[in-house]
Amino acid sequence: MPKIGMEKVRKEAVIGATMRCLCKGGFTGLSVKAIAAEAGLSTGIIYHYFRNKEDLLLNVIREAFAQSHQNVMQVVEPLTSQRDKLFKHIESIHSVVLDNPDFYTVLLNFLGQTSNNPEVKKIMTKFLSNLTSYVRRYLEEGVARKEFAPDKTKDLDVMIIALGMGLGIMCTLAPETFDHKQLGESFKSFAEKYVE
Amino acid sequence: MPKIGMEKVRKEAVIGATMRCLCKGGFTGLSVKAIAAEAGLSTGIIYHYFRNKEDLLLNVIREAFAQSHQNVMQVVEPLTSQRDKLFKHIESIHSVVLDNPDFYTVLLNFLGQTSNNPEVKKIMTKFLSNLTSYVRRYLEEGVARKEFAPDKTKDLDVMIIALGMGLGIMCTLAPETFDHKQLGESFKSFAEKYVE
Amino acid sequence: MPKIGMEKVRKEAVIGATMRCLCKGGFTGLSVKAIAAEAGLSTGIIYHYFRNKEDLLLNVIREAFAQSHQNVMQVVEPLTSQRDKLFKHIESIHSVVLDNPDFYTVLLNFLGQTSNNPEVKKIMTKFLSNLTSYVRRYLEEGVARKEFAPDKTKDLDVMIIALGMGLGIMCTLAPETFDHKQLGESFKSFAEKYVE
Amino acid sequence: MPKIGMEKVRKEAVIGATMRCLCKGGFTGLSVKAIAAEAGLSTGIIYHYFRNKEDLLLNVIREAFAQSHQNVMQVVEPLTSQRDKLFKHIESIHSVVLDNPDFYTVLLNFLGQTSNNPEVKKIMTKFLSNLTSYVRRYLEEGVARKEFAPDKTKDLDVMIIALGMGLGIMCTLAPETFDHKQLGESFKSFAEKYVE
DNA sequence: TATGAATGAGGATTCATTCAT
DNA sequence: GATGAATGAATCCTCATTCAT
Numbered sequence: 001m002p003k004i005g006m007e008k009v010r011k012e013a014v015i016g017a018t019m020r021c022l023c024k025g026g027f028t029g030l031s032v033k034a035i036a037a038e039a040g041l042s043t044g045i046i047y048h049y050f051r052n053k054e055d056l057l058l059n060v061i062r063e064a065f066a067q068s069h070q071n072v073m074q075v076v077e078p079l080t081s082q083r084d085k086l087f088k089h090i091e092s093i094h095s096v097v098l099d100n101p102d103f104y105t106v107l108l109n110f111l112g113q114t115s116n117n118p119e120v121k122k123i124m125t126k127f128l129s130n131l132t133s134y135v136r137r138y139l140e141e142g143v144a145r146k147e148f149a150p151d152k153t154k155d156l157d158v159m160i161i162a163l164g165m166g167l168g169i170m171c172t173l174a175p176e177t178f179d180h181k182q183l184g185e186s187f188k189s190f191a192e193k194y195v196e
Numbered sequence: 197m198p199k200i201g202m203e204k205v206r207k208e209a210v211i212g213a214t215m216r217c218l219c220k221g222g223f224t225g226l227s228v229k230a231i232a233a234e235a236g237l238s239t240g241i242i243y244h245y246f247r248n249k250e251d252l253l254l255n256v257i258r259e260a261f262a263q264s265h266q267n268v269m270q271v272v273e274p275l276t277s278q279r280d281k282l283f284k285h286i287e288s289i290h291s292v293v294l295d296n297p298d299f300y301t302v303l304l305n306f307l308g309q310t311s312n313n314p315e316v317k318k319i320m321t322k323f324l325s326n327l328t329s330y331v332r333r334y335l336e337e338g339v340a341r342k343e344f345a346p347d348k349t350k351d352l353d354v355m356i357i358a359l360g361m362g363l364g365i366m367c368t369l370a371p372e373t374f375d376h377k378q379l380g381e382s383f384k385s386f387a388e389k390y391v392e
Numbered sequence: 393m394p395k396i397g398m399e400k401v402r403k404e405a406v407i408g409a410t411m412r413c414l415c416k417g418g419f420t421g422l423s424v425k426a427i428a429a430e431a432g433l434s435t436g437i438i439y440h441y442f443r444n445k446e447d448l449l450l451n452v453i454r455e456a457f458a459q460s461h462q463n464v465m466q467v468v469e470p471l472t473s474q475r476d477k478l479f480k481h482i483e484s485i486h487s488v489v490l491d492n493p494d495f496y497t498v499l500l501n502f503l504g505q506t507s508n509n510p511e512v513k514k515i516m517t518k519f520l521s522n523l524t525s526y527v528r529r530y531l532e533e534g535v536a537r538k539e540f541a542p543d544k545t546k547d548l549d550v551m552i553i554a555l556g557m558g559l560g561i562m563c564t565l566a567p568e569t570f571d572h573k574q575l576g577e578s579f580k581s582f583a584e585k586y587v588e
Numbered sequence: 589m590p591k592i593g594m595e596k597v598r599k600e601a602v603i604g605a606t607m608r609c610l611c612k613g614g615f616t617g618l619s620v621k622a623i624a625a626e627a628g629l630s631t632g633i634i635y636h637y638f639r640n641k642e643d644l645l646l647n648v649i650r651e652a653f654a655q656s657h658q659n660v661m662q663v664v665e666p667l668t669s670q671r672d673k674l675f676k677h678i679e680s681i682h683s684v685v686l687d688n689p690d691f692y693t694v695l696l697n698f699l700g701q702t703s704n705n706p707e708v709k710k711i712m713t714k715f716l717s718n719l720t721s722y723v724r725r726y727l728e729e730g731v732a733r734k735e736f737a738p739d740k741t742k743d744l745d746v747m748i749i750a751l752g753m754g755l756g757i758m759c760t761l762a763p764e765t766f767d768h769k770q771l772g773e774s775f776k777s778f779a780e781k782y783v784e
Numbered sequence: 785t786a787t788g789a790a791t792g793a794g795g796a797t798t799c800a801t802t803c804a805t
Numbered sequence: 806g807a808t809g810a811a812t813g814a815a816t817c818c819t820c821a822t823t824c825a826t
Contacts, residue, residue, distance in 0.1 A: 004826065006789075026312040027223065032817060042791045047818065109308035114369050115301065116222040125370040155382035158374060162362030163355065169365075170358055173310050174321040178354060186351035193389065202806080227799060238808045240802085249800065396805065398810075418704040419615065423795060434812045436798085441810095445796065501700035506761050507693065508614040517762040547774035550766060554754030555747065561757075562750055565702050566713040570746060578743035585781065594785075619820055630787045632823085641821065 011049050011059070013039045018060050023105045027112075057110075058119055064106040065127045068096060082142035083195070089135065090191055093164040094184045097171045104172040132157040139195070148195045156194055163187060207245050207255070209235045214256050219301045253306075254315055260302040261323045264292060278338035279391070285331065286387055289360040290380045293367045300368040328353040335391070344391045352390055359383060403441050403451070405431045410452050415497045419504075449502075450511055456498040457519045460488060474534035475587070481527065482583055485556040486576045489563045496564040524549040531587075540587045548586055555579060599637050599647070601627045606648050611693045645698075646707055652694040653715045656684060670730035671783070677723065678779055681752040682772045685759045692760040720745040727783070736783045744782055751775060 017039035021030055032053055036043040050056040072092040079085045096103050113120045136157040142148040167187060171180045213235035217226050228249055232239045246252040268288040275281045292299050309316045332353040338344040363383060367376045409431035413422055424445055428435040442448040464484040471477045488495050505512045528549035534540040559579060563572045605627035609618050620641055624631045638644040660680040667673045684691050701708045724745040730736040755775060759768045 004787090004789080010789090023311075026308050028309070028312070031815080033815090043818080044792065044820085045790055048789065053817065105308075105311065108310070111307055111365070111369070112222055112301075112305035113224075114304070116224065121369070125373055128366055128370055129373050155379060158363070158366070158379060159359065159382060159386060162366055162379075163359045164362070165365065166358030166360070166362030167354070169307070169361065170324055170354070173307070173317070174324055177321055177325050183351060183354060183358075186355060189350075190355060190390075206806095225798095228801080229799075232809095239800090240809065241807055243801070244806070396808090396810080402810090415703075418700050420701070420704070424797080425795080435796085436813065437811055439797065497700075497703065500702070503699055503757070503761070504614055504693075504697035505616075506696070508616065513761070517765055520758055520762055521765050547771060550755070550758070550771060551751065551774060551778060554758055554771075555751045556754070557757065558750030558752070558754030559746070561699070561753065562716055562746070565699070565709070566716055569713055569717050575743060575746060575750075578747060582747060582782075586778075598785095617819095620822085621820075624788095631821090632788065633786055635822070636785070 007049065010041070010045065014041070014046055014049060014056065015060055015063050018056060019064065019102050019106060022060070022109055023102055026105075027109050054117075054119075058123065061106060061110050061120065061123050064103050065123065068100060068103045069130070071096075071100065081147060082138045082145060083147045086135065086138040086142065086195070087188060087191065089138065090160060090164065090188055091184065093131075093161075094167065094180075094187055097168050097180055101172065104168060108169065108172065128161065131161045135160050142195070156191075159194075160191060163190065203245065206237070206241065210237070210242055210245060210252065211256055211259050214252060215260065215298055215302060218256070218305055219298050222301075223305050250313075250315075254319065257302060257306050257316065257319050260299050261319065264296060264299045265326070267292075267296065277343065278334045278341060279343045282331065282334040282338065282391070283384060283387065285334065286356060286360065286384055287380065289327075289357075290363065290376075290383055293364050293376055297368065300364060304365065304368065324357065327357045331356050338391070352387075355390075356387060359386065399441065402433070402437065406433070406438055406441060406448065407452055407455050410448060411456065411494050411498060414452070414501055415494055418497075419501050446509075446511075450515065453498060453502050453512065453515050456495050457515065460492060460495045461522070463488070463492065473539065474530045474537060475539045478527065478530040478534065478587070479580060479583065481530065482552060482556065482580055483576065485523075485553075486559065486572075486579055489560050489572055493564065496560060500561065500564065520553070523553045527552050534587070548583075551586075552583060555582065595637065598629070598633065602629070602634055602637060602644065603648050603651050605629075606644060607652065607690050607694060610648070610697055611690050614693075615697050642705075642707075646711065649694060649698050649708065649711050652691050653711065656688060656691045657718070659684075659688065669735060670726045670733060671735045674723065674726040674730065674783070675776060675779065677726065678748060678752065678776055679772065681719075681749075682755065682768075682775055685756050685768055689760065692756060696757065696760065716749065719749045723748050730783070744779075747782075748779060751778065 014035065018030075018035050021035050021038050025034075032043050032046055035056075036046055039046075046056065050059065072089060075092050076085050076089050079088055110120055110124070114124045115121070139148060139156060143150045164187065167178075167183050170178045171183065210231065214226070214231050217231050217234050228239050228242055231252075232242055235242075242252065246255065268285060271288050272281050272284050275284055306316055306320070310320045311317070335344060335352060339346045360383065363374075363379050366374045367379065406427065410422075410427050413427050413430050417426075424435050424438055427448075428438055431438075438448065442451065464481060467484050468477050468480050471480055502512055502516070506516050507513070531540060531548060535542045556579065559570075559575050562570045563575065602623065606618075606623050609623050609626050620631050620634055623644075624634055627634075634644065638647065660677060663680050664673050664676050667676055698708060698712070702712045703709070727736060727744060731738045752775065755766075755771050758766045759771065
């Protein structure tokens with residue numbers, strides 16, 4: 001087994017293992033030992049690549065957010081109409097619950113940390129404003145191109161993201177109670193009602 | 197100091213102390229010792245009133261949810277028109293962020309536990325379906341009384357709660373980025389648009 | 393076994409155990425676990441009585457220095473003549489090597505810490521100036537009472553302590569090479585030569 | 589950079605780096621990794637030149653002692669009169685505190701190891717008896733050459749070394765309390781008093 | 785020779801829980 | 806009822822040492 005040029009591979013392996021552990025058992029009981037075992041590595045090597053457990057966890061959120069963002073972008077970017085982009089974006093956001101449930105596990109587990117950990121807060125704030133600004137861009141551009149009516153977009157970006165996140169959380173927490181597919185339809189029709 | 201019949205007082209004191217600790221430092225460092233100190237009691241006594249730490253924490257969520265529910269009900273119940281009830285309810289939900297921020301701290305801290313702890317999951321599911329069913333009742337009753345048009349209420353209950361929770365979370369996590377007051381207005385106008 | 397009023401007993405037990413461990417194996421390998429085992433206690437209890445390992449170690453030096461000082465005082469105090477006090481003091485200092493070898497073990501082990509640990513430095517400085525000031529007092533008082541000639545006492549206090557410590561260290565480090573008893577005689581005759 | 593015949597250079601570099609680390613932070617935190625970093629080398633190479641950490645540390649004391657000895661000898665050797673040699677020697681010993689403070693750092697840090705590590709003990713004993721034997725030689729030779737009176741030299745060698753070491757330690761530990769220069773004068777006058 | 789990735793045992797510390805008082 | 810001393814398993818992290826390259 002090679003020993004050189006492994007930094008990226010190892011870091012990814014550890015981050016992935018951490019996510020899997022997080023999904024299995026949540027924050028409580030998320031030990032470095034367990035992560036190392038999951039990654040098939042020794043505990044020591046984790047400290048070779050990450051300053052400490054917190055540093056590792058911060059990398060985990062960053063990675064989870066980046067991945068989720070990338071997934072959405074891959075689907076939305078090729079589209080040309082702002083309207084299509086907006087609705088595809090909404091659809092993508094909603095389908096994260098099923099396509100990438102790990103994202104929600106990570107999100108839900110870190111939400112509680114936000115108020116106590118400045119670094120987590122920074123990442124979380126950045127992530128949320130990132131999300132809204134994408135939607136805002138579609139809307140503004142769409143208005144400019146006369147795809148949407150101009151006057152109704154007040155706070156619509158934030159509303160869409162809030163609604164998407166709220167639904168995502170509810171569907172994740174209580175999938176038996178909240179029907180993911182049907183709520184996805186309602187989500188889209190909510191947006192439609194606004195932009196038309 | 198009386199030594200008998202203190203059960204209710206002590207339990208409430210401990211639950212309150214736990215909430216304060218939770219708000220101060222989150223789950224990390226939430227030790228039984230710290231809770232006891234905050235409550236001005238010994239660690240031992242906590243085990244007299246609660247089976248263990250988990251039992252205490254479950255009581256904390258229950259209490260937080262019950263309190264929050266009660267606060268909303270107190271404001272909404274006296275009203276007679278379903279429309280008034282609905283909008284007052286929405287307003288109340290949104291103002292929890294400012295009026296009772298502890299509720300969000302507790303909520304955010306426990307969200308991550310939901311998937312791993314069946315008891316937390318039960319409480320959380322119950323809480324969420326409770327929330328939606330109240331809104332649904334206003335809507336159905338409102339339609340019956342012809343306060344609202346009949347055909348537009350598809351999933352509106354869930355949408356309102358999801359949006360309310362999403363906005364609440366966003367305003368709690370990043371108050372500098374998301375303006376609570378303005379979003380409250382937009383929230384209400386979103387609902388209005390739907391029921392009219 | 394009683395559980396109350398044990399603070400002093402426990403603290404002493406832990407400090408004593410630490411000294412014994414220190415004598416057995418030095419600083420290296422002085423683990424809290426080993427100390428606890430030596431004291432017949434659990435590791436946890438050590439942190440109940442001491443903030444951390446460093447706090448415990450500081451208490452150990454303080455205790456060692458205090459004990460050593462007390463031993464000397466017990467012998468010297470009853471004496472009335474300053475000359476007697478001085479020579480008894482010298483004798484006592486020198487016999488620490490044999491009577492209380494733990495003192496030297498502790499001293500030698502902590503000397504290296506002095507430059508890096510401000511608290512150790514404070515204790516050490518205090519201890520050394522304490523030692524010299526006792527000797528200085530005998531000398532000054534002795535001169536005042538005409539027990540000693542007045543002009544020869546320049547730095548004699550420091551010289552006596554330095555010589556005592558140097559001899560103590562040498563006899564401790566290499567007892568086969570340096571004859572404790574004989575050096576004690578020479579030590580005294582050195583002082584005599586000066587005060588006469 | 590040459591790759592062969594580097595043994596001596598590398599060994600010296602590592603020993604020097606170790607001394608610098610030791611002076612910076614003492615024994616605590618003196619890791620092979622830190623030493624390697626200080627020396628600008630990899631950790632692996634240290635094990636190429638030294639059997640293990642202990643072996644390296646033993647070399648460090650040996651080197652420190654040898655250097656210190658050499659420094660003294662350089663100054664003393666050219667002198668012809670035994671009296672001059674003796675006093676220059678005393679002066680040199682005392683000035684180590686200022687001229688080569690690293691020596692005392694090393695000495696103080698290793699003193700505690702002496703009783704537990706036979707190899708350290710051997711080196712330390714050798715060093716101390718070396719020191720005294722040099723002084724003894726001056727004295728004996730001086731008596732033979734009638735530079736000193738014959739009868740007063742009992743244990744004077746040990747006393748001088750003990751006093752020198754004691755003063756050195758005190759001046760190193762508490763330089764604000766013990767005035768190096770003045771004590772040097774007193775040290776010399778102490779010796780003078782004896783040999784005259 | 786030289787590197788630095790990798791290991792894993794061991795250390796300090798925390799903390800839920802119990803129990804004698 | 807109430808206390809807080811006591812336990813010891815579990816946690817994070819460090820570090821001497823090895824070894825593939």
